[in-house]
Amino acid sequence: MDGGPDVAMLRRRAELLAAARAFFSARGVLEVDTPILGDGLVVEAHLDAIPCQVRASAAGPTAERYLLTSPEGPMKRLLAAGSGPIYQIAHAFRDGESGRRHSLEFSLLEWYRPGFDDHALMDEVEALVRALVPSIAAAPFARRTYREIFVDGAGIDPWATTVREVVAACVRLGVPVPAGLADGTLDDALDVLLIGDLEPRLGFSVPLFVHDYPASQAALAQVRVDDATGDAVAARFELYIDGVELANGYHELGDAAEQRRRFAEANRVREASDRPALPIDEALLEALERGLPPCAGVALGVDRLLMVATGADDIRDVRLRLDA
């Protein structure tokens, strides 16, 4: 496909986006178009934004802006302003991410549903994926907790384990362990086990939602106490199809102080590993202070969904090849 754009793939993408617009239109969800250039970010420890210098006038001073890693901040500002349910097909940018399933620039389908919780939104994600990829198996999507994935796949309970045990499980399962993992955080060790051994096996017979993440991996999700175990779990989910992570959703956190604390903690982790702290999206925090309606939101990777729909093995096969 190096000879030029793949026209059949172009058509497939257009059909998929048209189907998404029809899906949301029928459900009364409003399409929005928010800026992808921002002066503050939804700061995460392991997401790097692409900085750029801008000038409001040709002779004016330069200011630092970022290409946003997702449209989450601006969309939540709209929700707080009373937009009601909204969706967006947006380009997002993540510096340093380039590979078979990653692209520096990619397309997200992101939407927010006031009044929904994470499980209600999973129902809607399932309905959308069926509408966009009719070839998906008819059987209902499976739902399993993060704990179940680790217990069944590796004999590890993430809420009752140690870094040492997780590293030992990696070795036992033939997952190469990066240097320093044994001296790092439990989340880093769990991630290495997840991507090295568990993830490639998720969502094969039927698509799978993994939900109830460790509170330390909540990002922008609410944390609640699990009734059965008494553990703190994040109301966060991810969708997997054929070993590919397709979507990440939250029962959204509305507490501005807690969100500020998490952004600061993410920046602390960044600085501890010699990566620059990033400016926090203050407008988002102000909107949370004014009041975000209780809602759930999710971002789905359009390129990866196209990969699943077409059987493509490399994200560059479903996009124009502009990346190095």
Next chain:
Amino acid sequence: MASYSTSDFKKGLKVQIEGEPYNMIEMEFMKPGKGQAVYRAKLKNLLNGRILDRSYRSGESLESADVEERTVQYLYQDGTYYHFMDPDSFEQHEIPKEGVGDAGKWLVEEMRCDVVFWNGRGITVTPPAHVELTVTYTEPGAKGNSTGNVQKPATMSNGVEINVPVFINVDDLLRIDTRTGEYIERVTKS
């Protein structure tokens, strides 16, 4: 010594680990939803062919290895070393027997081979994918059995025994795949 950081990692990169040269034969960028990126690489040891499966995180680096591949001409072997010549510079190179390994049996004088050099020293040899050799011994083929997949052993001029179709005779010139050691076709009849 120069080094490569994880952002330079890609298939075909030549690196040095614990003093030995490796070829990065596979590289995958992996990243969990909210977690740290991992660069997973399969690395082939250029001295002994062993494969390492390693994970690296952003900021790690590997030493570069001074490795290059050149096409040279095989001259002769003396029991300890195989001798080659660069056809352009006429410079001669010797490679120890263990570096040549199994490839040695396919080498005939003046054959052009790909040799991997590490720090200017030849370390491995790859013979051409296809070579032509003469049959020195094989049982006569049974009459009326010249079709189908029936095969018989034949000894070639380099001493290697391969399986050939029953119609092959002594002094036939055969084309052989050096990667599999299998008969491809008869080039000329005796």
